Amino acid sequence: MKPILAEVITIGDEILFGQITDTNTQWLGAELTKIGIRTIRKSSVGDKKEAILDVLKEATERADLVIITGGLGPTKDDITKATLCTYFNTTLERNPEALAFVTKFFESRGRQITEINAKQADLPLNCTYVPNDWGTAPGMWFNENDTVYVSLPGVPFEMKNLMQYRIIPLLQKQFETPTIVHKIIRTVGIGESFLAETISDWEDALPGHIKLAYLPHFGQVRLRLTGTGDDATLLKKQLDEQVEAVLPLINSYVFGFDDDELETTVARLLSDKTWMLATAESCTGGYVASQITKYAGSSAYFVGGVVSYSNTVKVNQLGVKPETLSQFGAVSEQTVREMAEGVRKTLGANVGIATSGIAGPDGGTPEKPVGTIWIACSTEKKTVARLLKLGPYREQNIQLTSVYVLNLLRQTLLEEN
Amino acid sequence: MKPILAEVITIGDEILFGQITDTNTQWLGAELTKIGIRTIRKSSVGDKKEAILDVLKEATERADLVIITGGLGPTKDDITKATLCTYFNTTLERNPEALAFVTKFFESRGRQITEINAKQADLPLNCTYVPNDWGTAPGMWFNENDTVYVSLPGVPFEMKNLMQYRIIPLLQKQFETPTIVHKIIRTVGIGESFLAETISDWEDALPGHIKLAYLPHFGQVRLRLTGTGDDATLLKKQLDEQVEAVLPLINSYVFGFDDDELETTVARLLSDKTWMLATAESCTGGYVASQITKYAGSSAYFVGGVVSYSNTVKVNQLGVKPETLSQFGAVSEQTVREMAEGVRKTLGANVGIATSGIAGPDGGTPEKPVGTIWIACSTEKKTVARLLKLGPYREQNIQLTSVYVLNLLRQTLLEEN
Missing domain, CATH: 3.30.70.2860 (Alpha-Beta Plaits)
Structure with missing residues (x-):
């Protein structure tokens, strides 16, 4: 069986100039892979008619499926639809079904439809209208010269829902995939x-x-x-x-x-033991807690946490001894152990994890350079601490510390089985 | 003056299949824009020689500068260098300067260099070697047929540093930019x-x-x-x-x-007043604190926070009244007000912000559907709460709530001027 080949095109100067983060193409690549369609190229071009026409022509030569995102919003810098008309040698016409949809969308939010909004219902005559239940820019499906073209809005959650609930079922009908x-x-x-x-x-x-x-x-x-x-x-x-x-x-x-993440792995290990977790974060500033709670259902095993950015909070909320802070400093094995133990006891959890370090870019000393970070994990049986020697980059230090402290938690949970 | 046109090419099946997040191209687009070079296209292709040759050829026809990232790691799925040799009709040769660098890199970390590592010093004969102080895959600079080609490793922090400290100065010498x-x-x-x-x-x-x-x-x-x-x-x-x-x-x-963010704007407003902020988070689970602390220097205006995922933590750490929780529920105006006031007082801050809601996808009721989220901001003078009615998507709800609560904080700080 010949593989079905896809190309993904994103349109927008804002992507080329690096002014927005493009999360759409990664997601699209993953979804196409899941249904056995092989993405062979992704391209981004600016809001320029000639550039869009060129990339459409090139993609058509290589691919069975071309997915286009972006350039469909209501404002004046969007030109995808006009360019698709040129490419397919057709014209825009206001689609009554799409207009009814957009009108209802605004009415249900207590707003009058404006002419700019109504223009979103103007579609190339040769397309099949694909309703977008999550926003006002419609999806469009074209089938020309043995190639399927799908045009989707660039707003990530609209694009994703439109793709998942409308387009993927259509693609599975259209193509026989390997x-x-x-x-x-x-x-x-x-x-x-x-x-x-x-x-x-x-x-x-x-x-x-x-x-x-x-x-x-x-x-x-x-x-x-x-x-x-x-x-x-x-x-x-x-x-x-x-x-x-x-x-x-x-x-x-x-x-x-497969889809396991460190967070979901520790979630499973915690749930197996019916244990509750608590976090005490200094240098990670809430990042570890946010990684745990981005998963639905985390309240079943996460009791909460303390972001102890100041020493006062370390002492008052976590019970770190003032002598420990004055003798060893906030970034020390002693402090991080007391943080992990303290948050476990104070928040009534079975296991506590803690981070304290110099995330950077400033604040380093010869003895404790930027990237010096202590992590700890505390259970009723024991408290384990580890020293990380990371680099000069704040964002990377925060993310790596989160990975390492969750791995320390994972190892602790496995050992206590 | 004719504008300098650039194309950015990323190489790797993992990008096409959506298995890694590509943050490189956004960053590159922004950096090129800053120095007046206009990115006209970004392309991603897989680890396939033919595909890489095609995209190089196409980019060469349109651009003055072609930047290639990825496909330079030590493992067997990387083929960029071999393909560049084919494209430029040259061969790989072990570069002594690059070899010395890689050897030193491993020795300084107490490790012996392996043959796989040493291969990273094999470079196409027509390139100028650009040392990478942040990793083992070297940068390469080619100047052929009036086009400059730059090949960079795909690891983001290596790529970014190599670009910032080595390549951009070279580009500014090479091109006269508009x-x-x-x-x-x-x-x-x-x-x-x-x-x-x-x-x-x-x-x-x-x-x-x-x-x-x-x-x-x-x-x-x-x-x-x-x-x-x-x-x-x-x-x-x-x-x-x-x-x-x-x-x-x-x-x-x-x-x-320009580069202002909500977080840096409230940072400035807080610093102007020499006020300290504290956060109490339920549905955002630490995300708001992590957004504030991702900026260096945040300890100057952020005292810390409590992630009160369970009701016990709301009562014990924040002083929310048990009657409030039993009468109105955790997701209510009364609770979020007590959370904001509680965290301000308990953590000794001048202003407290709080979030409590149903982030989803589960946990909604007819009275309080998923997306029902309360936010509050409390100062010594007053406490203001607002109800958000967001959608069904957990990640989006968390991020939007963070934006709205920081905006409420911003408005409060402006009013109290």
Whole structure:
């Protein structure tokens, strides 16, 4: 079976000039992969008619499916629809169904529709209108010269919902897709090079239809196995066998598979024990708590936390001894241990984790340079602390500290089984 | 002067398949814009020689500068260097300077260099080696057929540092760049359409060399004015005049300009008053505190916070009355007011902000559907609470709540002046 090839085009000067973060194309790539459509290129071009026409023409030559996002908003810098008309040699016409939808959208919010809003219902004559229940810019579906074109708004949550609930079912009807099976092994605490050395014999012996990729990201490396063929059950079995073969070599670094995250792994371990977690954060400033609570249902195992940015809060809310702070400083093994113990006891949790360090870029000293960060994990049985020696970058230090303290929590939960 | 045109190419199946977040291209676009180089296209292709050769060829036809990131790591799925050799009809050779660097990099970390590491010093013969002080994959600079090609590693902090400290100075020597001046007006609390209606007369009267773009993002809209010409001082003056003209129409929504963020704006307002802030977070779970503390120096105005995920923490750490919780529930005006007042008093701050709501996707009731969120801001003078009616999406609800509670804080700080 020939693979279905897709290209994703995003339109907007704001993307080229780096003024907004494009989260759409990553999400689209992942969703297309899940249904067996292979993305072969992503392109971003500016709000220029010629540039959009060029990229459409090029993509059409290579792909079976072209997904276009952005350039559909109500304001004057949006020109996607006009350009699609030129490309398909057609004209815009106000679509009654789309107009009724936009009118209702504004009325339900107690607002009168303006002419700018109404223009969102103007669609190229050759498109199939795809209603957008999450906003006012409609989706459009074109099927011309053996290529399917889908145009979606650039607002991420509108695009995602439109894609998930409307477009993907249409794509599955339209295309016969090959079978691609992924299996991801998720590791933490080992670098890419050393991981590669450790498993190189196994990697060299992989069969040709199974491909391996290393995906490093903030203290973690994901190993992605991709199998291509016709038989999903067989592919899954083959990938599982490869995973079985490699696991003994890297077991202590593996925290999960596929969509597992460190946060969901510790969530599962906490839930298994019916334990509650509490966090005490200094240098991470609430980031660890926010990572835990971004998952729905976290109230089942997370009691809460204290962001103890000032020493007063460390003493009053966490019970850190003033002598500890004056003798060893806020960034010390003694302080971080008392923070972890303190938050566990004060908040009535079974396990407490804590961070205290110099995130940077300023505040370092010769003895404690920027990147000196202590982490701790405390249970009723014991408290463990570790020193991290990270780099000069604040954002990276915060994110890495979160990964390492959650890994320390994971190891503690496993040991106490 | 002819503008210098750039294309950015990222290489890696992991980007096409949506398995990593690409933050590099946004950053590169912004940096190139700052030095007056116009990015006209960004492309991502997979780890396939033919695809990389195609995109290089296409980019060369359009651009003066081609920046390539990714595909330089030590593992076997990286093929950028080999492909560059094919493209430039040359071969790889171990570069002694690069080898010495990589060897020293590992030795300074107490590790022996492996053959996989050493291969990172193999470079195409026609390139100029650009040392990477932040990792082991080197930068490469090519100047062929009137086009400059720069190849950078994909690891964001290596790429960013290499670009900032090595490549940008080289680019400024190489190219004579036109003058582009940007001015951004940052608004919060007004939608894109209504903003556009409000300022449409002003927008229509903008001169041809000044372009306006609307950049909406999570409850905020940035208005970006771009002026192109030869005289930076004149352009700046013209943009400032346009800003002066539009401000009276939208003043109450404007919180800052250019790189201002809501967080840095409230930081400045707090510092002006020498006030300390404290946060009490339920549904945002530490996200608000993490947004405040991601900025260096935040300890000067942020005392700390409590993530009161459970009711016990609301009562014990924040002093919310148990009767309030039993009578009105955790998601109520009464509770969020007591949280804001409680955290201000308990943590000894001048102003406290609080969030409590149903972030979703579950936990809604007919009376309090998902997206029902209360926010509050408390000073010694008064406590103000507001009800937000947001949507069904957890991540969006958390981020929007953070924006709205920081805006409530901003308004409170302005009023108490």
